[in-house]
Amino acid sequence: MALLHSCCCYSTPPSLPSLLSFRNSKFNHQLFTVSAIRPQSRRFPRKSLFQRLEATLTVEPSANSCTERGVESPKLLLEVKELSAVISESKETILNGVNLAVYEGEVHAVMGKNGSGKSTFAKVLVGHPDYEVTGGSAMYKGENLLGMEPEERSVAGLFLSFQSPIEIPGVSNIDFLNMAYNARRRKLGLPELEPLEFYGFIAPKLKLVNMEIDFLNRNVNENFSGGERKRNEILQLAILGADLAILDEIDSGLDVDALRDVANAVNGLLTPKNSVLMITHYKRLLEFIKPTYIHIMEDGRIVKTGDISLAQVLEKEGYRGISDT
Amino acid sequence: MPAMAASTVPTIFHKTPSASIYVSISPCITKLTTPRTKFRPKSTKTRVLTQPSLTPLATLSDPFVLQIAETLEDSLSSNSSPPLPPLEKLRDTSSQSLLSTPWPSRKDEPFRFIDTSFIKNSQILPISSPPQSLNFLDVPTDTQFPSLAIADGYIVNYSPQLSELPNGVFVGSLLSLNSEAIMKRVFEYVSSFQGDLFWSLNGVGAPDLVVVYVPEGCRVESPLHLKFFSVEGSYDGSKSLPVSNPRVLVLVEKGGEIGIIEEYVGGEGDKCYWANSVMEVIIGEGAKVSHSYIQSQSLSAAHFKWTSVSQETASTYELIEVSTGGKLSRHNVCVQQVGPETFTELSTFHLSGSDQTHDLHSKLVMDHPRGFSRQLHKCIVAHSTGQVVFDGNIQVNRKAQQTDAGQLTRSLLLQPRATVNVKPNLQIIADDVKCSHGAAISDLEDDQLFYLQARGIDIETARKALVFSFAAEVIERLPYTSVRKQVENHIRQLLNPALPS
Numbered sequence: 001m002a003l004l005h006s007c008c009c010y011s012t013p014p015s016l017p018s019l020l021s022f023r024n025s026k027f028n029h030q031l032f033t034v035s036a037i038r039p040q041s042r043r044f045p046r047k048s049l050f051q052r053l054e055a056t057l058t059v060e061p062s063a064n065s066c067t068e069r070g071v072e073s074p075k076l077l078l079e080v081k082e083l084s085a086v087i088s089e090s091k092e093t094i095l096n097g098v099n100l101a102v103y104e105g106e107v108h109a110v111m112g113k114n115g116s117g118k119s120t121f122a123k124v125l126v127g128h129p130d131y132e133v134t135g136g137s138a139m140y141k142g143e144n145l146l147g148m149e150p151e152e153r154s155v156a157g158l159f160l161s162f163q164s165p166i167e168i169p170g171v172s173n174i175d176f177l178n179m180a181y182n183a184r185r186r187k188l189g190l191p192e193l194e195p196l197e198f199y200g201f202i203a204p205k206l207k208l209v210n211m212e213i214d215f216l217n218r219n220v221n222e223n224f225s226g227g228e229r230k231r232n233e234i235l236q237l238a239i240l241g242a243d244l245a246i247l248d249e250i251d252s253g254l255d256v257d258a259l260r261d262v263a264n265a266v267n268g269l270l271t272p273k274n275s276v277l278m279i280t281h282y283k284r285l286l287e288f289i290k291p292t293y294i295h296i297m298e299d300g301r302i303v304k305t306g307d308i309s310l311a312q313v314l315e316k317e318g319y320r321g322i323s324d325t
Numbered sequence: 326m327p328a329m330a331a332s333t334v335p336t337i338f339h340k341t342p343s344a345s346i347y348v349s350i351s352p353c354i355t356k357l358t359t360p361r362t363k364f365r366p367k368s369t370k371t372r373v374l375t376q377p378s379l380t381p382l383a384t385l386s387d388p389f390v391l392q393i394a395e396t397l398e399d400s401l402s403s404n405s406s407p408p409l410p411p412l413e414k415l416r417d418t419s420s421q422s423l424l425s426t427p428w429p430s431r432k433d434e435p436f437r438f439i440d441t442s443f444i445k446n447s448q449i450l451p452i453s454s455p456p457q458s459l460n461f462l463d464v465p466t467d468t469q470f471p472s473l474a475i476a477d478g479y480i481v482n483y484s485p486q487l488s489e490l491p492n493g494v495f496v497g498s499l500l501s502l503n504s505e506a507i508m509k510r511v512f513e514y515v516s517s518f519q520g521d522l523f524w525s526l527n528g529v530g531a532p533d534l535v536v537v538y539v540p541e542g543c544r545v546e547s548p549l550h551l552k553f554f555s556v557e558g559s560y561d562g563s564k565s566l567p568v569s570n571p572r573v574l575v576l577v578e579k580g581g582e583i584g585i586i587e588e589y590v591g592g593e594g595d596k597c598y599w600a601n602s603v604m605e606v607i608i609g610e611g612a613k614v615s616h617s618y619i620q621s622q623s624l625s626a627a628h629f630k631w632t633s634v635s636q637e638t639a640s641t642y643e644l645i646e647v648s649t650g651g652k653l654s655r656h657n658v659c660v661q662q663v664g665p666e667t668f669t670e671l672s673t674f675h676l677s678g679s680d681q682t683h684d685l686h687s688k689l690v691m692d693h694p695r696g697f698s699r700q701l702h703k704c705i706v707a708h709s710t711g712q713v714v715f716d717g718n719i720q721v722n723r724k725a726q727q728t729d730a731g732q733l734t735r736s737l738l739l740q741p742r743a744t745v746n747v748k749p750n751l752q753i754i755a756d757d758v759k760c761s762h763g764a765a766i767s768d769l770e771d772d773q774l775f776y777l778q779a780r781g782i783d784i785e786t787a788r789k790a791l792v793f794s795f796a797a798e799v800i801e802r803l804p805y806t807s808v809r810k811q812v813e814n815h816i817r818q819l820l821n822p823a824l825p826s
Contacts, residue, residue: 126779129771154781162779166772170794170801179790180780187781219794236780 083136096300112297157243226253263288397530419528447566455479472550493540539581548584558596591623622650638664677711706743
């Protein structure tokens with residue numbers, strides 16, 4: 001029905017605000033019932049429908065009602081329970097029982113003071129050897145994430161965009177991307193791509209991050225500016241694909257234009273099937289990539305969860321304003 | 326050099342003071358008493374200690390060295406015609422210095438880390454004639470560049486592309502040099518440098534001089550490929566060691582430009598031989614020489630090489646070396662600044678596998694202002710019995726103000742007990758200079774490994790990629806694509822079985 005289409009936007013193209021596309025599946029049944037009851041007086045009900053939509057959107061549904069007809073509920077991608085970790089060398093505790101659940105199609109943002117453990121959390125999730133998990137669990141797509149090697153986690157669809165990507169002089173970007181792509185294809189039992197075919201495959205992805213072709217011949221991150229490094233990370237995300245992309249301070253060191261490019265690229269990669277976990281300090285990024293949830297991390301645990309309004313409070317009152325409530 | 330000889334005196338001439346020591350050793354040669362025999366003082370007897378007045382230099386000689394020198398000289402004297410003036414001059418100066426140069430021992434600083442005993446304990450046989458068959462030349466080579474094939478020190482083949490070289494350029498044997506002007510220049514420069522014992526041995530034993538002459542203002546577009554083969558060799562168990570002494574003189578006049586690819590191939594099998602090669606490069610004002618040096622000698626061979634460069638004002642010298650072969654490989658580089666504003670870039674890569682030793686002793690002497698130099702030395706020791714030695718000396722003397730010199734050496738040790746000895750040394754006397762040096766010895770960087778792993782690349786592939794990329798930094802600098810690809814493939818092949826599991 002027309003009403004259904006205009007409000008529901010179930011299969012939206014990526015350009016629309018992601019919020020609507022991810023939330024609609026839950027409210028489908030309501031839409032159905034409304035239109036069935038009042039088919040004639042459309043304008044008013046539509047408005048109230050929208051209001052109802054907006055109203056319900058601000059509340060985080062903790063439970064998932066799986067009674068929608070013909071609609072799959074988003075799967076649980078990542079479930080972290082009471083995760084604690086220390087630095088391997090000094091045994092200093094950094095994570096103190098982090099709890100987090102990320103479903104398909106969600107955009108989460110993690111904010112917090114410097115030293116609260118945000119980057120550590122990201123690194124522990126991808127298996128960085130500098131950190132040791134001392135307690136808790138992390139399940140990814142139903143499997144024990146902590147038992148997997150870093151390369152296994154990557155092939156399973158977990159991607160981390162590093163805060164400070166390191167240089168690898170001597171390995172060109174195209175070789176690196178080809179290696180990583182083929183490693184993934186191999187694990188999935190798919191045919192690998194030869195260099196020429198691969199080149200054809202990635203040329204359009206370069207456009208997505210607004211980078212020139214010649215960058216492929218340069219060595220990985222060698223002599224790259226901050227913006228170029230971050231865009232390189234997003235390019236890798238675009239090429240390798242990920243079910244859960246963790247973006248560690250993707251906005252740091254980027255100018256306004258670069259940030260817009262990166263954010264557009266990330267938005268372009270979002271689908272109802274994949275999720276993003278962003279670590280950031282500033283509201284600016286959140287204006288481009290709209291989060292479903294915002295978590296505040298303090299002293300190695302998530303202390304508060306909210307929506308975009310939380311970011312506004314943070315901006316005005318700082319972390320102290322958040323921790324007092 | 327002569328000063329060191331004094332220490333060997335007591336050990337060699339350890340006889341009663343009144344005894345006389347006869348220096349000549351091989352009796353069968355006495356019939357060749359041509360005036361050229363420099364190693365047998367005619368009146369025969371020299372005395373030690375009690376009567377120092379008679380031929381004092383001879384008393385300091387190392388008999389082993391003299392013996393080699395004699396055998397070298399004799400192998401050449403079978404050539405009936407008298408040597409050309411430059412060769413004569415070369416042999417004279419070299420033999421003179423040999424009289425007072427002992428065989429290096431581990432106590433001599435320049436040879437502290439390498440063991441030359443396997444040469445010393447062998448019976449050294451100079452190769453006195455070019456190889457009979459030219460089968461080794463059948464190996465398909467990239468024949469796009471003008472090239473010379475030199476086997477055991479003798480030129481055996483001239484490629485047809487040599488005729489396409491610009492007018493005035495001469496590439497070939499000294500014996501076929503017709504131009505008097507060039508001959509005169511060659512005479513001026515040949516052996517104007519003082520090297521070590523091995524330099525002098527080459528001077529005495531070189532059967533021929535390969536001359537590469539570039540006239541003033543001439544820019545040679547395509548690079549010149551000098552391919553050195555070692556045909557004669559002995560096999561396991563044999564105590565004999567055939568020695569060849571190839572020698573090249575590159576003379577580039579003012580404003581000239583040339584690229585040289587110097588390649589040493591060991592051929593099939595693990596032959597045992599000793600290649601003792603020397604290349605002198607004289608670069609005129611504003612001239613440019615790009616020197617690619619690739620060494621893949623047999624794994625049982627000894628390879629000693631000298632590269633002596635003299636740079637006039639505003640000249641450019643670029644050396645890119647990739648050495649992977651030889652049981653004992655020693656490269657001595659000496660770049661002497663003869664005028665200001667020179668540009669020097671040395672990039673070297675050594676790969677040491679099982680029972681291999683690679684040694685690079687380099688010396689940059691800056692005596693004039695505003696010189697610019699950069700040196701990058703990278704080495705990988707892939708086996709517990711492999712070793713690399715690096716001694717990078719840079720002398721910035723008093724008149725070399727505003728010199729900008731940088732040196733970096735990075736070593737990758739892939740297995741326990743793999744050894745590297747690095748000694749970067751800068752001797753700076755001038756006070757308005759910018760000099761830096763750095764040395765790092767490590768395994769692969771964890772951060773880089775993790776980055777690759779985090780992108781789904783398994784640890785083995787990641788290690789391989791990073792080890793190769795370590796080498797790639799130098800290999801990338803080879804200016805000619807075909808050469809670069811060939812070297813890349815060779816290194817890849819060598820690195821794959823050598824990686825630790």
